Amino acid sequence: MATTRQQVAQANQALTRALVVAATQGQRAPCSDLAIRDHWTSERETERRQAARWCIEWQCPVLTECGQAAEANDERWGVWGAVDRSVRPGKKLQRQSEAA
């Protein structure tokens, strides 16, 4: 089903709101750590897998909103919401927690 511009905007706004709420509670997304953030968009699949595990293991406070925004925006590269979206056509998207 096609995503409307309104749905994309809503998903993006929901992610932004969740990030703001998390920040007010002293939390932040693991992928915002400058020392490791390249893993989320790495050319190396092993690094993207690690990033996807970190999304979950470090309990990202915006995991759901991140995944929904990526889906709405049809992101095709990098890890979003613990899902490596750098997949070839026809390959099913899968959370790392489901892949084990």
Ligand code: SF4
């Ligand atoms: S769930 Fe999204 S925002 Fe959170 S660490 Fe993973 S990629 Fe970053």
